[in-house]
Amino acid sequence: MNLIEMEQIYKIYHEGLENEVRALNGIDLSIGRGEFVAIIGASGSGKSTLMNVLGCLDLPSRGTYHLNGKLASSMTDDELSHIRNVEIGFIFQGYNLIPALDALENVELPLIYQGIGAEQRARTAREALERVGLGERVHNYPSQMSGGQQQRVAIARAISTGAPILMADEPTGALDSKTGEQVLDTLHQLHREQGTTILLITHDNKVAAAAERVIRIADGRIVVDCPREEIAL
Amino acid sequence: MNLKQSFRMAFKSIRSNRVRSLLTMLGIIIGVAAVIIMVSVVRGSNRHIKEYYERMGNNRITVSAEQWGGMDISQSLYDYCLSLGPLVYGVTPDITTEGPIIYRDKSTGDMENGSPSIKLGSVQYSLCNNFQIARGRDLCQMDIQSSQQVIILGARTAQYLFNYQNPVGKTVLLRGHPFEVVGVYQAKDPDSEYSMDNMAVVPYTLNRLLNRRDTVDSFTVRASSSETTAEVSSRVSGFLKGQIDTERGYFSVYSENQDMKASDDQNRMMSMVLGGIASISLLVGGIGIMNIMLVTVTERTREIGIRKAIGAKRKSILAQFLIEASVVCGVGGLLGIAIGVAGTLVAGQLILRAVVLPDLPMSAGAFLFSVAMGVGFGIYPAAKASKLQPVVALRAD
Numbered sequence: 249m250n251l252i253e254m255e256q257i258y259k260i261y262h263e264g265l266e267n268e269v270r271a272l273n274g275i276d277l278s279i280g281r282g283e284f285v286a287i288i289g290a291s292g293s294g295k296s297t298l299m300n301v302l303g304c305l306d307l308p309s310r311g312t313y314h315l316n317g318k319l320a321s322s323m324t325d326d327e328l329s330h331i332r333n334v335e336i337g338f339i340f341q342g343y344n345l346i347p348a349l350d351a352l353e354n355v356e357l358p359l360i361y362q363g364i365g366a367e368q369r370a371r372t373a374r375e376a377l378e379r380v381g382l383g384e385r386v387h388n389y390p391s392q393m394s395g396g397q398q399q400r401v402a403i404a405r406a407i408s409t410g411a412p413i414l415m416a417d418e419p420t421g422a423l424d425s426k427t428g429e430q431v432l433d434t435l436h437q438l439h440r441e442q443g444t445t446i447l448l449i450t451h452d453n454k455v456a457a458a459a460e461r462v463i464r465i466a467d468g469r470i471v472v473d474c475p476r477e478e479i480a481l
Numbered sequence: 482m483n484l485k486q487s488f489r490m491a492f493k494s495i496r497s498n499r500v501r502s503l504l505t506m507l508g509i510i511i512g513v514a515a516v517i518i519m520v521s522v523v524r525g526s527n528r529h530i531k532e533y534y535e536r537m538g539n540n541r542i543t544v545s546a547e548q549w550g551g552m553d554i555s556q557s558l559y560d561y562c563l564s565l566g567p568l569v570y571g572v573t574p575d576i577t578t579e580g581p582i583i584y585r586d587k588s589t590g591d592m593e594n595g596s597p598s599i600k601l602g603s604v605q606y607s608l609c610n611n612f613q614i615a616r617g618r619d620l621c622q623m624d625i626q627s628s629q630q631v632i633i634l635g636a637r638t639a640q641y642l643f644n645y646q647n648p649v650g651k652t653v654l655l656r657g658h659p660f661e662v663v664g665v666y667q668a669k670d671p672d673s674e675y676s677m678d679n680m681a682v683v684p685y686t687l688n689r690l691l692n693r694r695d696t697v698d699s700f701t702v703r704a705s706s707s708e709t710t711a712e713v714s715s716r717v718s719g720f721l722k723g724q725i726d727t728e729r730g731y732f733s734v735y736s737e738n739q740d741m742k743a744s745d746d747q748n749r750m751m752s753m754v755l756g757g758i759a760s761i762s763l764l765v766g767g768i769g770i771m772n773i774m775l776v777t778v779t780e781r782t783r784e785i786g787i788r789k790a791i792g793a794k795r796k797s798i799l800a801q802f803l804i805e806a807s808v809v810c811g812v813g814g815l816l817g818i819a820i821g822v823a824g825t826l827v828a829g830q831l832i833l834r835a836v837v838l839p840d841l842p843m844s845a846g847a848f849l850f851s852v853a854m855g856v857g858f859g860i861y862p863a864a865k866a867s868k869l870q871p872v873v874a875l876r877a878d
Contacts (some may be wrong), residue, residue: 305790306872326794332871333792344787344875348497360486361792405791 249317251412251445252279252302257311257321259297259468271297272308273468279447281412284439286448286459286476294468296417299449303336303415304328316412333361337406341418343398345390345405351377352386355405362409376404380434396427403434407444414438417449432458453481487801491808505773506813508766509854513817513847514824515759517839521825523752525837527745534741536669537677538611540570540704542714546732547698548725555685555697561720562702568709568716571605574685575701578692580656582632582681584642594679597638599655601685601697607633607666609703612682617649617664620684624663628686632660636668637678655683656691710738766813767854774806774862785866786874798867806859807852814851818844 259272271294279285289295300306301313304320307328313321316335323331332338337358345354355373364372377386380400390398399419406414416435420428436458438444450456462479464472472479495502546554555574562572578599581590589596600606604620607613615636624631632653639648639662648662660683670676688694702717704710714736721732778785785798822839829837 300872303790305875306870326796329789329792329794332790338790340875344783344790346784346787348493357788358791361788361794361797366485409792 249314250278251281251316252277253312253314254278254302255312257301257308257313259294259301259306260309263309270468272301275311275468275470277463277470277473279445282439282443282445284436284446284448284458284460285463286450286456286461287463287465288450288453288456289465290451293465295449295451295465297468298465299415299417299447302447303338304332329361333358334409335411335413337409337411337414339399339402339406339414339416339419341421343390343395343402343422345398345401347390350387350389351382351393351401351404354390354401355408358405358409373404373408376408377401379407380404394427395423396430399423399427399431400434403431403438407438407442413445413447415447415449418451419448420450420452420455428455457481484804487804488808490801491805494805495809495812501773502809502812505770505809506816508769509763509810509813509851510766510817510820512759512763512766513814513851514821515762516756516847517818517821517844518824518828519755519759520752520843521821521837521839522828522832523748523755524840525825525829525833525835527748527752529833529835530744530748531741533670534737536611537737538609538703539741540707540710540736540738541609542702542704542710542717542734542736543575544700544702544717544721544732544734545698546700546721546725546730547696548730550729553696554721554724555700557724558700558717558720561717565713565716568705568713570703570705571608572700572702573603573605573609574601574697575606575609575699576601576685576688576692576697577699580691582634582638582642582660583654584648584651587642589638589641592641592679597635597679597681599691600680600682601688601691602682603685606682606701609701611669612666615665615667616647617662619664620682625684625686628684628690630658630660630687630690631663631684633664633666633682634662635666635678635680636671637676638681639665641679655681658690707738710736763850763854767810767858770806770810770855771858771862773809774802774859775865777805778802778862778866781866782869782874782877785869786871786877789869789871790875795867798869799863802863802866803856803859806863807855810851810855811848814848817851818848821847 254275254277257272257275258270261269261271275298287295287298301308304315308321311321312319315331318331320331352370352373355376356369359369359372374386377383380403382397382400382404385393385397393401419431423431432455435446439446448455448459456462460476462472462474462476463470548554559572562569578601579596580599581588581596603625604622607619620633623629632655634648642648642653648665651662652659653662668678670678685697688697702713704713714734718734725732788798825837825839829835
């Protein structure tokens with residue numbers, strides 16, 4: 249079984265009512281280990297909903313979703329928390345760092361929820377920060393860092409648990425093009441060196457061009473799913 | 482998430498919101514301080530009163546009995562009390578009379594706060610009234626039997642008449658009769674002007690000489706403990722009922738412990754009422770905590786979303802907010818205790834003119850209570866936080 253297996257996934261709001269919205273309308277998708285996939289689509293296409301379901305932040309209304317062999321489409325709140333913690337590293341558009349914590353503490357957070365001891369936690373978090381080139385800034389607070397640096401802290405947080413999947417939702421959206429490229433380079437490097445599976449959600453074709461496989465969403469359905477080379481972006 | 486981490490987080494978030502945290506704590510601080518001050522001061526005054534009774538000699542039973550027609554019951558009362566064995570500590574005639582004591586050019590009649598009371602007692606007078614000899618000797622059996630004109634002075638009286646001289650061996654005049662000072666009592670109540678130390682004791686067998694009377698009609702019986710006081714009272718009553726024909730005489734038995742108990746009850750009631758009022762202010766403080774925690778949850782919805790997205794379970798979020806609430810309350814409680822202790826010292830000085838210290842169990846209790854309140858009033862906001870859906874929470878600003 250592939251790392252990600254989705255069958256007939258629907259996400260329907262106000263089902264049966266007049267204002268019914270089918271944010272996901274029958275998605276079949278499988279993504280193998282080690283792939284670098286870009287999910288693209290206009291705003292309102294359903295790509296954010298897909299990202300939420302893929303990232304176990306939200307449950308589908310219907311359909312089955314297996315993540316790493318586990319049936320994620322019918323889990324409890326705490327089971328979802330656990331699977332997010334060990335299987336997925338998130339990188340958000342708005343970085344989503346906790347302002348009251350410094351870089352190291354932010355990176356340590358998912359490790360804390362795994363119950364890892366303080367010493368090992370600090371070591372792992374420091375290594376992750378060094379890998380994204382922030383070894384010198386472990387005690388800086390988010391407010392003391394540039395957008396690019398904050399996003400790299402977020403990447404360090406995402407990779408610190410060694411999760412097999414990285415999900416990046418518009419990771420360059422809030423960055424200028426140069427720092428955006430650096431962030432994408434970091435993702436590439438992780439993909440090459442660690443074989444991390446990367447899901448990149450974006451509306452920006454240039455960003456999607458970094459991926460190996462491109463999936464385009466429109467009206468809650470997959471309209472294009474092909475290798476990078478076969479699509480003109 | 483382990484506990485240590487949670488506590489660090491809680492302190493961090495308190496520090497990053499100093500003013501708000503302090504305002505939040507204010508209710509708890511005032512509540513705890515008020516409870517401690519009020520209860521301590523009431524308890525302090527209670528102890529004050531108790532100590533007064535104890536110095537005066539507690540467990541005392543005042544017996545008055547007279548059979549008209551001249552029969553003296555002192556010997557039979559003495560014998561009866563002796564028969565009560567370990568229930569009774571001592572028994573003495575206890576007649577109060579007055580009359581200036583004169584030494585050279587000084588007369589106690591000129592004393593500012595009134596002249597001393599002259600007590601007629603037996604060798605057990607000091608035992609029954611909790612006096613101790615500071616100088617010289619106490620009354621002895623010989624003095625009683627042969628009606629010696631000897632006198633023991635209370636500390637205040639001795640000081641007035643003799644200043645810093647040693648009164649023992651000197652002769653004073655009481656109602657014109659010469660008395661030899663054989664002893665001086667230790668001061669029982671050195672701070673008070675109207676003191677129980679302004680007195681003197683002479684053998685009760687001088688009743689005839691001083692009062693022109695042969696019978697002794699009042700006694701002090703001292704029971705061995707507060708538990709036996711009531712029993713001795715009732716037994717003595719029973720005994721006197723058999724001895725005295727109420728058609729031709731009377732008797733009364735009265736224990737000061739009753740006074741003490743009444744004032745005790747009054748104090749307990751007062752401490753409950755005041756403690757109750759202070760507890761209401763604590764409760765209001767607790768509601769303030771709940772309010773602020775709810776605001777905090779709303780404000781930190783995004784943080785909660787982030788935490789849940791990266792793997793926080795419900796109980797981790799619940800624990801985080803509960804610990805924060807109880808740390809706020811606990812710190813507030815500690816500050817409240819500090820202010821309460823200081824306030825108690827000040828109030829003790831102002832109201833009772835004494836050092837009153839709040840007791841440890843109550844302070845510990847106030848602290849635990851405030852932490853418990855943090856948990857109690859933090860539960861609803863914390864539960865609300867833990868149930869947030871990450872997708873919804875992440876969308877918040």
